[in-house]
Every structure is written in C-alpha cells, then in structure tokens.
Amino acid sequence: MEKxxxxxxxxxxxxxxxxxLILFCIGIMGVLFRxxxxxxxxxxxxxxxxxxxxxxxxxxxxxxxxxxxxxxxIMVVAAAEVAVGLSILVTMKxxxxxxxxDLLNRLKG
Amino acid sequence: xxxxxxxxNKRMSLIFYILATLAVVSALGxxxxxxxxxxxxxxxxxxxxxxxxxxxxxxxxxxxxxxIVYMGAIMVLFVFVIMLLNLNKDKExxxxxxxxxxxxxxxxxxxxxxxxxxxxxxxxxxxxTLSPNMGLVKNIGLVLFRDYLFPFETASILFLGxxxxxxxxxxxxPKKA
Numbered sequence: 170m171e172k173x174x175x176x177x178x179x180x181x182x183x184x185x186x187x188x189x190l191i192l193f194c195i196g197i198m199g200v201l202f203r204x205x206x207x208x209x210x211x212x213x214x215x216x217x218x219x220x221x222x223x224x225x226x227x228x229x230x231x232x233x234x235x236x237x238x239x240x241x242x243i244m245v246v247a248a249a250e251v252a253v254g255l256s257i258l259v260t261m262k263x264x265x266x267x268x269x270x271d272l273l274n275r276l277k278g
Numbered sequence: 279x280x281x282x283x284x285x286x287n288k289r290m291s292l293i294f295y296i297l298a299t300l301a302v303v304s305a306l307g308x309x310x311x312x313x314x315x316x317x318x319x320x321x322x323x324x325x326x327x328x329x330x331x332x333x334x335x336x337x338x339x340x341x342x343x344x345x346i347v348y349m350g351a352i353m354v355l356f357v358f359v360i361m362l363l364n365l366n367k368d369k370e371x372x373x374x375x376x377x378x379x380x381x382x383x384x385x386x387x388x389x390x391x392x393x394x395x396x397x398x399x400x401x402x403x404x405x406x407t408l409s410p411n412m413g414l415v416k417n418i419g420l421v422l423f424r425d426y427l428f429p430f431e432t433a434s435i436l437f438l439g440x441x442x443x444x445x446x447x448x449x450x451x452p453k454k455a
Contacts, residue, residue, distance in 0.1 A: 179287040180294045186396050188298045192305055192324075194389035199309040201381030204371040207314055207360065211321050214352065215305055218328055221344075229335045234412055234421045237340050241422070244347050245433045249440035251352050255359045256447040262363050263450075269371035 185226035192219035206261065206268045210254050217247045294334060301327040314365045318356050322349060337413035 192215060199212025221240045228236025258268060265272050300323070307320040325348045332341035411417060422430060 179291045182401055183396065184294070184298075187393065188301070190389060190392045190396065191302055194385045194392070195302070195305040195309060197388060198381055198385035201385060202309055202373075202378055204373045205314060205365075207356065207363075207365065208308070208317050211308055211317055211356065214321065214348075215308060215324065218325065218348075222328055222331055225332055225335050225337050225340060229337070229412075232412065234417055235425070237337055237413060237418055238422055238426050240337075240340055241343065241418075242426075242429060242433060244343060245436065248347055248351060249436055251355060252440050252444045253447070255355055256444040258359060259363070260447050267371065268363065268365065271371070 182226060182230050185223060189219040189223040189226075192216075192222070204269050204271060206258050206270045207255075209270060210251065210258070213254075214247060214251070217243055290334065294331070297327045297330045297334075301331075312370060313367045314360050315357070318353060318360065321356075322353050325349060325353075332413075335413070339413055339415050339418045 196212045196214075196216035196219065199215065200209050203209055203212070221243055224236045224240050224243070228234065228240075261273065262268055304320045304323040304327070308317045308324065311317045311320060325344065329341045329344045332338075332344060
C-alpha cells in the first residue's frame, strides 16, 4: 500500500496563505461592493471560510489538531450568525420592503 | 523550499491549484453575479472546493462537517430566504459606479498590503511529521472533549441564544390596537 502523503508536504504553506488572503479580500470587496444585504452576508461567510482554510492548513503544517478544533468553533459561530442575520433580513424586508443595506442608517448618532 | 521527492506529489499539487483557481473564480462570481440566487449557487461551489482542500489536508472530519453545516444548513437557509423574499435581478438596489470602483480599489490595496507583509515572513519546512489519521473523528473528538470541553459547552449556549434570537426577530409583532 502506498504511503499516504499530505498535501502540506508538497504545496508550500505560502500558497495556502496567498489563497486564503485572496478569498478574504474578495469577501471584503463583496461587503463594500454590494448593497444587497443577503449578498453581504454571503461575503462574510466567504471571509470566515478563508480563515478556516488557513487554520486547517497551519494545523496540518504543525501537525497539531487544535487548529481543526478552532475551525469547528468558527463554523458554529458562522451558523449562529447566519440564523440571526437572516432573521434580521426578513424583518427588514417586512418593514421596509427592500434589502438595501443603506436603509439601515438610523443607528448613526 | 526543499522537498523530498515523493511519488504522486505532482498530482496532489495539481489538485490543489485546480481547486484554488475554482475557489477564486467562483468567489469572484459571488460578488459580481447580478441575481442573488446565482450568488448562492457560486458560493456553494466555493464551499465545495474548500471541502476538497480539507480532504487534501487530511482533515476528513472537518470536510464532512463543512459539507453538512454549510451545504446542509446555511445554504438551504439562504436559498429559502431568497425564495421567501422573492429577490431577483429587478429588485437589486442601485449603487453608484464610483463606490463600486472604490470598493474594488480598496480591497485590492488591502490585498497588496497583506501579500507584501506575507512576503517578509520566512517559514521553515514543516518540522513535525504528519500522522495520517490526525483529522479522523477519533482524534478530533479526543482533543475536543478533553482540552476544549468548556468552549464546546459554551457553544451550545451560543446556539441557544441564536435560536431564541432568531425566533424573536422572526415573529410578527402584535398589532397595537
């Protein structure tokens, strides 16, 4: 049987860092670019996922399973965040009949 | 970086680069798609490529949980909300071209700054040899319930709070007479 090799020994860790940085910046661009609140929530998910990927890569790099536990907790927080965010979105649509994020500007002092 | 010649490593790195390209392309599609439902579908494909990356990294438990949580729960929630709110291309809010250009430029500059700071860092080759079953449920469960038991229990309280919050927010307010 062929010995199982990990991709971390083949692909340098810098490439993982670059990939997750690109995904993170695309997420930031989505938050700034769109006015649709649901796409903004999706971009936040994209940012969380890029960080998850980086944590998993460093977990394999250091051969330490703690990084994977952190990824697990970030997934938990992302699920809770999406549930609350989407219910806020539904309330917003019901009150304003729009998902335009710029309508929510009454909180500024 | 010095790498020991291991059989099959070319194939593995090829899979990594294919998945990375797909992830970046579909992430760009999420941002630029006009219709929110197309954004959701492209986001699903981004998540699938990230699940593939987890499998490549020998994090099998994470890959399965990622697919269950994101594709099974979060994406279904997104699709349902888009369906309930009846969002489509015509209801897309109008945004000025200038602010769109500003968004692209500012995120591009942030990427440049981050890449420049990463280029300064020099990381050694992975010192520890990886055990192939590190990411299996048995090992992850041992670490989770031995070292991270308290955060795990706190996460359940967080979930309870999120559940109550979502129900309270989603409930229609009683009409005041």
